[in-house]
Amino acid sequence: QFLAPTFQRTRAPVAIIFFRTSFNTMIGTGDGVEEMECKAESSLSGDYSRSDLPDLLNIYYKRLFPYGPFYRWLSYGNVSKTYFLHREFSFALKDDVYVRYQSFKDQAEMEREIQKRLPHKIDIGAVYTLKPKDHKAVKAAAFQPVEKELVFDIDMTDYDEVRTCCSGADICLKCWPLMTVAIRIVDTALREDFGFSHLLWVYSGRRGVHCWVCDEAARKLSSTARAAVAEYLSVVKGGESQVRKVQLRLPLHPSLKRAETIVSEEFNELALKKQDILGTADRMEKVLSLISDTAIHDELHHQWSKTPHDTSVQRWSDLLEKLRSAGGTQKKWHLGVCATEIKFQYIYPRLDVNVSKGINHLLKSPFCVHPKTGRVCVPIDITNVAAFDPFTVPTISQLCQELDQVESGRQADWRKTTLKKSVDVFERFLQPMEKMWSEERREARDASQDW
Helix, strand or coil: CCHHHHHHCCCCCHHHHHHHHHHHHHHCCCCHHHHHHHHHHCCCCCCCCHHHHHHHHHHHHHHCCCHHHHHHHHHHHHCCCCCCCCEEEEEEEHHHEEEEEECCCCHHHHHHHHHHHCCCEEEEEEEECCCHHHHHHCCHHHCCEEECCEEEEEEHHHHCCCCCCCCCCCCCCCCCHHHHHHHHHHHHHHHHCCCCCCEEEEECCCCEEEEEECCHHHHCCCHHHHHHHHHHHCCCCCCCCCCCCCCCCCCCCHHHHHHHHHHHHHHHHHHHHHCCCCCCHHHHHHHHCCCCCHHHHHHHHHHHHCCCCCCHHHHHHHHHHHHHCCCCHHHHHHHCCHHHHHHHHHHCCCCCHHHHHCCCCCEECCCCECCCCCEECCECCHHHHHHCCHHHCCEHHHHHHHHCCCCCCCCCHHHHCCHHHHHHHHHHHHHHHHHHHHHHHHHHHHHHHHC
């Protein structure tokens, strides 16, 4: 009796899905261990149950995925008639079945295939010389990637050696500001140093962020040029065995000087207070190992061992004072950059260069659903990046439940849910590009008429 009226208001069994999820949670099921593991992997799961994903995706792809704006983005105004047609899409299906080299002639065909296959994940690849779905019909030399957005992947697991609150797939509000700092630094450098203007930042759905640089100049970059841009932005380098991963020279390059301003603004609150990087003996030693001067290292170690209740803020002040009072001009010059190197090692962006340099590298699509958390990969408003909270990003379960409360109508269903806010961010990203595409089409028409 409780479910009947709710079920009748929808075009899909949303209420039944939620009843089953809640019931399983109350009494336990054979999948209980798997569900507990999912929750242990990420604290973002909320009321989402992975066992419900196939049913939820059926609703999501039919009623919520913003196909219109998504197609407008990847067709780039249809200035080139084959741009969307030659784009690779890859689907991760149920039971870890991965299908590459999918391509579609238009938005309608893309919608049909997505709703038919219900991919657990959608990856976007390059634009090729030919339609990707026809790649087996031609020789390999004839099927080559020619363009793709310049992309960046920043993953929280790369900060595990410096964050103290979480590790692995887990995140919290103490470490998420690391992503905020990364976005601010990389976005500013790409705009001011390279002149790019059409940047789309997207939450990965779990523990990181992706950046899509969509300017035409960026899409046409060679692999060598992409690697050069990524290396230019990479300051933290070295594997697990390398202790000192940041090595700077004075005077700092203007880009690093600008980044230092952002890092310094955030360091006290993020590294000293939230992460408490000098709060224990092990953490103190990790910071001291970045100081090359043995005398200063030993003096601070001895001083701090006698004041076990000092805060990280107090100990950082001690470190700065020791560096300032170092004797000798040459020594002062050498140590003058030490504090900046430490700050950079702890909170400067950590990029995966391999993701950026490959033209044919696949990257998770905006608005797909992360299968382990149920969170939608939503765009981030770059004008208010500090306000982005991954814990408020809607899950597919939440969105489908919201649909259960709305009336049918002509308006797109996503506009009636909390997904609207994210699609609005996406639309604002598209607007300046669409003005440019419109001008390009007009110029092409004028040139054709003049001829």
